[in-house]
Amino acid sequence: MSETPLIVLDRVCKQYGTTPVLRDCSLTVARGEIVVVCGPSGSGKSTLIKCINGLEPYQSGSVRFDGEEVGARTTDLPRLRSRIGMVFQSFELYPHMTALRNVMLAQVHALKRPRAEARARSLDLLARVGLADRAEAYPADLSGGQQQRVAIARALALDPIAMLFDEPTSALDPEMINEVLDVMTGLARDGMTMVVVTHEMGFARKVANRVVFMDEGRIVEDRPSEAFFGAPVTERARVFLSKIIAH
Amino acid sequence: MHYQFDWSQVWQHRDLIFDGLLVTVALSVASLVPTLIIGMLIGTLGASGSRAARTAAGLYVEGMRNVPLLIHMYVWYMALAFLRLPPFACAVLGLTLYSSAYVAELVRSGIGAVPRGQARAAAASGLRPWQALLLVVYPQALRIIAPSLASLASQLIKDSSLASVIAVAELSYQAGAIEGQTFRTFEVYITIAVLYLALVLLVSFAIDRIPGLRDAPSVGRIADA
Amino acid sequence: MLEALLPEALLPEVIRQNLPFLLAGLAMTVRLAAIGIVGGTLLGLLVGVIRYARVPVLSPLAALYVEIVRGTPLLVVLFICYFAIPALLGYRTSAVNAAALGFVLFIAAYLAEDVRSGLRSVPPGLARAGLATGLSTVQVFRLIVLPQALRRIIPPVFSQYVRLFKFTSVASVIGVRELTGSALLVNAREFQPVVILATVALTYLVLCSTLSLVGRLLYARLSVRT
Numbered sequence: 001m002s003e004t005p006l007i008v009l010d011r012v013c014k015q016y017g018t019t020p021v022l023r024d025c026s027l028t029v030a031r032g033e034i035v036v037v038c039g040p041s042g043s044g045k046s047t048l049i050k051c052i053n054g055l056e057p058y059q060s061g062s063v064r065f066d067g068e069e070v071g072a073r074t075t076d077l078p079r080l081r082s083r084i085g086m087v088f089q090s091f092e093l094y095p096h097m098t099a100l101r102n103v104m105l106a107q108v109h110a111l112k113r114p115r116a117e118a119r120a121r122s123l124d125l126l127a128r129v130g131l132a133d134r135a136e137a138y139p140a141d142l143s144g145g146q147q148q149r150v151a152i153a154r155a156l157a158l159d160p161i162a163m164l165f166d167e168p169t170s171a172l173d174p175e176m177i178n179e180v181l182d183v184m185t186g187l188a189r190d191g192m193t194m195v196v197v198t199h200e201m202g203f204a205r206k207v208a209n210r211v212v213f214m215d216e217g218r219i220v221e222d223r224p225s226e227a228f229f230g231a232p233v234t235e236r237a238r239v240f241l242s243k244i245i246a247h
Numbered sequence: 248m249h250y251q252f253d254w255s256q257v258w259q260h261r262d263l264i265f266d267g268l269l270v271t272v273a274l275s276v277a278s279l280v281p282t283l284i285i286g287m288l289i290g291t292l293g294a295s296g297s298r299a300a301r302t303a304a305g306l307y308v309e310g311m312r313n314v315p316l317l318i319h320m321y322v323w324y325m326a327l328a329f330l331r332l333p334p335f336a337c338a339v340l341g342l343t344l345y346s347s348a349y350v351a352e353l354v355r356s357g358i359g360a361v362p363r364g365q366a367r368a369a370a371a372s373g374l375r376p377w378q379a380l381l382l383v384v385y386p387q388a389l390r391i392i393a394p395s396l397a398s399l400a401s402q403l404i405k406d407s408s409l410a411s412v413i414a415v416a417e418l419s420y421q422a423g424a425i426e427g428q429t430f431r432t433f434e435v436y437i438t439i440a441v442l443y444l445a446l447v448l449l450v451s452f453a454i455d456r457i458p459g460l461r462d463a464p465s466v467g468r469i470a471d472a
Numbered sequence: 473m474l475e476a477l478l479p480e481a482l483l484p485e486v487i488r489q490n491l492p493f494l495l496a497g498l499a500m501t502v503r504l505a506a507i508g509i510v511g512g513t514l515l516g517l518l519v520g521v522i523r524y525a526r527v528p529v530l531s532p533l534a535a536l537y538v539e540i541v542r543g544t545p546l547l548v549v550l551f552i553c554y555f556a557i558p559a560l561l562g563y564r565t566s567a568v569n570a571a572a573l574g575f576v577l578f579i580a581a582y583l584a585e586d587v588r589s590g591l592r593s594v595p596p597g598l599a600r601a602g603l604a605t606g607l608s609t610v611q612v613f614r615l616i617v618l619p620q621a622l623r624r625i626i627p628p629v630f631s632q633y634v635r636l637f638k639f640t641s642v643a644s645v646i647g648v649r650e651l652t653g654s655a656l657l658v659n660a661r662e663f664q665p666v667v668i669l670a671t672v673a674l675t676y677l678v679l680c681s682t683l684s685l686v687g688r689l690l691y692a693r694l695s696v697r698t
Contacts, residue, residue, distance in 0.1 A: 082606025106605035
């Protein structure tokens, strides 16, 4: 394993029209590291992680993934994205396909895996997220927690070297949050590099190596998790934590 | 292209075209009014709680709209010739029966799109069923179906061209007459196509400007008829 | 073949005597409707996708075509295809070919709008998810967006098909002997408008109801639950 960090954001700026969304954001994620990004809504967390796989264009600064500049014209984005798994807040499973076909799709069409191999791999992954028996179910027949686990399997099917999670439990009923967090914790144990936008501070405390706190488009704190939870440096982070933990 | 354009002949017959335009407008208005009334009644029946009423409304809608408008026209003009209705009246009848089925279907789906809780809340506040319908359900349903209703009105204007087959002297009929005299096919038909287009645009422009409909909640269009 | 399906004894005298002629008209109606449906669907898909994807140059042209056709009565479209365009370009055409061209051009304009609104109704998050898994933009469109859009628009598309089926009757005005045209000719000879028109109306009613039933069954089978 090389020593260069896997993900490097350097003074990334982005605005919608005249509204700034990201201001000079710099962040480094080493291989095998688990970084939780938190902050109030509208602070730019989701935008930040979508810059990592090029789903959000940015105006200045640079984003490098495994040494490759994401924003460069010459970058083969589909190939780069197939090495990064992403899980969305609202699952975004394709409603016209079964769980199995959802997991198979990009393997067959982006990675050009033979169908039989993709199918076997998909069934393995569905078993790994505890859904071996729901392979032929359509998303509409699955609970929110089950849908999100299928989405995780879909992302893992590409054998990614990093995973991005964009508020993976925010759209879930409380009783389903843990089944998703358990799968994520398992991934972390296996050494996956992960960037997770979440308000689940319990998960952050237990699993994350570092916590990044954002506010108004800026990275306000970026510290090891014990240090962050022990005593946040900034007033904003303290207020945020007290609100999150209070409820 | 070797075609020699000659628009002067169309211009010479501008009085015929203008007469045709007036008849088209008159025919459209005369049909639109009863179409809306009948459509509203049948559509309300179709959304009612009574199974018999719903079946009757469904039969009307299916029966009327699954027969071509052209056949509607011929039926009143030829099959019921003993009634000795003037062609204009036959065309109004045909257009009304045909279009009202579409309006009814639209009204039915519009009423269905108003949340049921609204009628219940109206009843709970002491309104009688007809008051709830008139004051609470219809206004909301109308806003929901307004865009589709507007396109139905345009449709009716275009459909009125078929009255030419039973010798109503509207725009298409006059076009045929002028073409027969001048042989300026291209100029004549392009002219009336532009006039229809202008009428349709005028109607959608006008409907867009009815206050209260423009800022309607965007529930989305219901199946374009 | 069609004769075999009909309980001939039940038919009115005037219909029975002119049956082969009327059935030939019916066959022409079905043929025109089929051409219109197939050709119109292909053209409508193309135009709808061009407008959705905002293809430079082509997209404004497509919009112009859609707006003009949707603002013009079918009768006038047929006149233009039969008289005006051949006069302009200096070629001769048969009424049947002109009608077929007119139906394709006419119905495609309406179908294009259904295709476009169907494509726009697919949540953008799904496309983003597809991109995130490394699919190309074209693959995302072909595998995720288009299949869902097509399933969503089955009901409006079939109501256009039914509309086209009825509108084939307008071809009789430019002299095509489809069902309506044949019936009018029979009536001119026999003069029994009540029986003849009732039979024709009933035939359209049955065929159009069947076509919309097919649409409903297809939608029930294929619709995407969310």
